[in-house]
Amino acid sequence: MPGRTLSAIYGVCIGFFSALMGIGGGSFTVPLLSAYSVPPHKAVATSPGFGLMISIPGFLTFLATGWDLIGKPPFTIGYVNLPTVALIVMTTMLTVPLGVRMAHALSPKHLRIVFACTILLLAGNMLRKALMG
Template identity: 45%
Template sequence: MDLIAQYWPFVAGLMVTGVVSGIAAGLLGIGGGAIIVPALGTALSVMGYDSDVVQHVAVGTSLAIIIPTGIVSARSHYKRGALDVATLRLWVPFIVAGTFIGGLVAGFFSGDVLRVVFAVMAFLIAANIVFGFQTKVMGHLHGSAVTHRISASVVGFISALMGIGGGSLSVPTLVAFGASMHAAVGTSAAIGVAIAVSGTLGFVLSGWGVAGLPPLSLGYVNLVALALVAVLAALCAPLGAALAHRLNQQTLKYVFAGFLVLVGLNMVWKVLAG
């Protein structure tokens, strides 16, 4: 009974995280990592784990959770005709390479470095969504396969360090290249699966044998959190996808931007408080 009393808040928190991240995955075309990473990191910190290990486990586990969530979300968007298969094929090989490298090198960075990367990128992405500077800079390059490949590699690398499915980066990039918001969200959900698979492998390898990890962890991927959050997130992703197609594109953009600002502020607070 004492063991149950000790862990039930952690389990309950993970279940709520799964529901919210699943809806976010379908709604915004993200893997839910922007919710999972801070939520899981907070839960592990409360349980007394070292701050550096906490952030790495939160990021690595988030990537693993995104795999089933992204598959369900992408399938829902595909049924609605909002998934660009040609763009997906162009992006996947390069995004896989960038993500794998990011997952491997993440082990060399401290937890606070990963938090700062997360926060800075969240603010930049939100500003880009509101002011559209990426479209002005890259819009004329939408027909260049080389630009797509370079973008995919960069998105993959940064996504691995943030522990996200890449939607925060790939959605505005695809919009800049001329895709509609709905098509960008749907295609991004599928791209997130490739990011998650490659990034998870990188975090398993970079965290293998590291001391102080939570029980039942493979490298920086915790299997307990993976099971609890992944199931609920995958079940709830279609709800978010259905909601996304009820909103107009402008509303969806501002929801996305506001969400990222809140997440970035949360990460800044964690760094300063630490």
């Protein structure tokens, strides 16, 4: 694993690009950990911890900004819509155990393939949105 300085640089870059793209840090963290020879199952299991550390500052920033916007949906604080947050939390709590079981049922090779396909789908969707306007 990299030293503290390089880890801090990786963390800032992953956090910045994750927030900018509106994705979880796992999309960057898993390949980074894999590059440092962390086994795929361990990399996938470790990345949500990084995602939490990335999401909290982003969440607080979105809460603190956007107060002056007019026409926001009800129950919105800053840029954060509280019912949407509740739905995301509930959905995550229901689907994470399923994802964990699925990941552990796969071999490391197949887990890498599934992760790569997921990243390609996310990238394709972002490209589609960028081209469609």
